[in-house]
Amino acid sequence: xxxxxxxxxxxxxxxxxxxxxxxxxxxxxxxxxxxxxxxxxxxxxxxxxxxxxxxxxxxxxxxxxxxxxxxxxxxxxxxxxxxxxxxxxxxxxxxxxxxxxxxxxxxxxxxxxxxxxxxxxxxxxxxxxxxxxxxxxxxxxxxxxxxxxxxxxxxxxxxxxxxxxxxxxxxxxxxxxxxxxxxxxxxxxxxxxxxxxxxxxxxxxxxxxxxxxxxxxxxxxxxxxxxxxxxxxxxxxxxxx
Amino acid sequence: xxxxxxxxxxxxxxxxxxxxxxxxxxxxxxxxxxxxxxxxxxxxxxxxxxxxxxxxxxxxxxxxxxxxxxxxxxxxxxxxxxxxxxxxxxxxxxxxxxxxxxxxxxxxxxxxxxxxxxxxxxxxxxxxxxxxxxxxxxxxxxxxxxxxxxxxxxxxxxxxxxxxxxxxxxxxxxxxxxxxxxxxxxxxxxxxxxxxxxxxxxxxxxxxxxxxxxxxxxxxxxxxxxxx
Numbered sequence: 001x002x003x004x005x006x007x008x009x010x011x012x013x014x015x016x017x018x019x020x021x022x023x024x025x026x027x028x029x030x031x032x033x034x035x036x037x038x039x040x041x042x043x044x045x046x047x048x049x050x051x052x053x054x055x056x057x058x059x060x061x062x063x064x065x066x067x068x069x070x071x072x073x074x075x076x077x078x079x080x081x082x083x084x085x086x087x088x089x090x091x092x093x094x095x096x097x098x099x100x101x102x103x104x105x106x107x108x109x110x111x112x113x114x115x116x117x118x119x120x121x122x123x124x125x126x127x128x129x130x131x132x133x134x135x136x137x138x139x140x141x142x143x144x145x146x147x148x149x150x151x152x153x154x155x156x157x158x159x160x161x162x163x164x165x166x167x168x169x170x171x172x173x174x175x176x177x178x179x180x181x182x183x184x185x186x187x188x189x190x191x192x193x194x195x196x197x198x199x200x201x202x203x204x205x206x207x208x209x210x211x212x213x214x215x216x217x218x219x220x221x222x223x224x225x226x227x228x229x230x231x232x233x234x235x236x237x238x239x240x241x
Numbered sequence: 242x243x244x245x246x247x248x249x250x251x252x253x254x255x256x257x258x259x260x261x262x263x264x265x266x267x268x269x270x271x272x273x274x275x276x277x278x279x280x281x282x283x284x285x286x287x288x289x290x291x292x293x294x295x296x297x298x299x300x301x302x303x304x305x306x307x308x309x310x311x312x313x314x315x316x317x318x319x320x321x322x323x324x325x326x327x328x329x330x331x332x333x334x335x336x337x338x339x340x341x342x343x344x345x346x347x348x349x350x351x352x353x354x355x356x357x358x359x360x361x362x363x364x365x366x367x368x369x370x371x372x373x374x375x376x377x378x379x380x381x382x383x384x385x386x387x388x389x390x391x392x393x394x395x396x397x398x399x400x401x402x403x404x405x406x407x408x409x410x411x412x413x414x415x416x417x418x419x420x421x422x423x424x425x426x427x428x429x430x431x432x433x434x435x436x437x438x439x440x441x442x443x444x445x446x447x448x449x450x451x452x453x454x455x456x457x458x459x460x461x462x463x464x465x466x467x468x469x
Contacts, residue, residue: 134416141412141416144412145409149403173417173420176444
């Protein structure tokens with residue numbers, strides 16, 4: 001097990017394994033996505049309060065989950081980089097950042113599209129929306145820092161530190177924003193009381209979440225392969241490809 | 242330097258050195274303060290000088306301006322030491338780098354954070370903030386600005402080796418400043434509207450303790466990365 005893990009850490013090995021997995025991941029992702037979308041858009045009944053427009057939840061919620069999940073993944077990579085100086089972790093961290101930023105952006109866009117029919121406005125300074133927006137800035141900070149540093153090994157360590165600092169701060173930011181919102185009870189947006197969700201809606205939601213997970217791994221593998229080739233372009237194993 | 246310095250001596254030594262450098266270089270360190278005053282002056286010009294409006298938004302304005310001024314001054318924590326190589330000597334010293342970093346951040350705060358405390362009452366008065374909110378405002382500045390310096394030090398340490406680090410620095414640091422901004426502004430606002438601000442003040446103090454204990458380590462790690 002440990003040996004397998006150790007081997008996975010070597011760039012050529014990872015490059016090959018990822019290449020083998022990508023077609024499979026493609027298929028699994030496509031099946032899950034189709035099942036989730038069919039279940040969510042066709043089978044699930046309309047909501048008794050929100051009618052059809054609630055269906056955006058099947059994209060919005062998984063995207064929001066992914067935005068947090070990817071940040072945590074990046075922080076774990078950051079810890080691995082600081083402790084073991086593993087090259088592959090650097091590649092995974094920096095390849096994850098644009099994907100995570102896209103999911104965060106997707107969650108924001110779908111959230112505001114959903115907000116228009118529900119709350120009557122595209123944007124409210126709701127606690128969750130605001131902390132999601134700040135999360136987007138954290139992602140962009142990581143990408144920006146990585147781009148600004150020319151030496152990629154140094155850049156890897158820099159973003160590792162930044163990701164760790166960020167992950168310590170995310171809960172603090174989230175709860176401060178939540179508290180701030182409860183203090184400024186200005187234009188009150190009464191969110192519908194969340195009814196315990198029915199399984200006919202929950203199942204497609206989970207399927208979509210799983211599909212998004214697979215999409216993340218898929219996109220990550222592809223980006224990692226490109227990044228590995230770019231970083232290791234002077235080594236022998238790349239020449240032999 | 243034949244005898245070895247104890248950690249406390251080294252800490253005090255570095256603190257005094259930085260303060261002395263700042264004293265020799267007064268004009269540069271007055272800039273953030275001037276910036277603070279200028280930004281606040283812009284708000285009445287842009288929003289109109291109606292006293293009720295200004296009094297209501299005064300805590301927010303003062304805090305946003307303090308945030309920007311703190312950010313503007315951050316670069317000077319490590320920049321000159323990085324340029325003349327003394328940062329490398331600090332990293333090579335036998336003492337824990339985190340403690341020396343803390344000394345540098347202390348010196349930086351004394352030079353850039355503390356002066357805000359002196360002009361803030363004047364500006365609060367000009368914006369028509371209720372006078373009973375003044376002690377709270379000062380207290381939030383006293384507790385909040387060190388947090389800004391400590392968090393900012395991490396960002397500077399990450400970007401000090403870059404030629405155009407300034408704009409990246411703001412992208413890195415501003416999101417992390419959000420909690421301080423929220424609690425400091427809302428404490429002052431509570432005090433201005435006659436509520437009890439102590440909960441927010443306690444939160445700010447918690448942030449201060451938290452960042453004193455953790456931020457120097459992250460800063461030290463980032464400095465090692467930048468200098469190597």
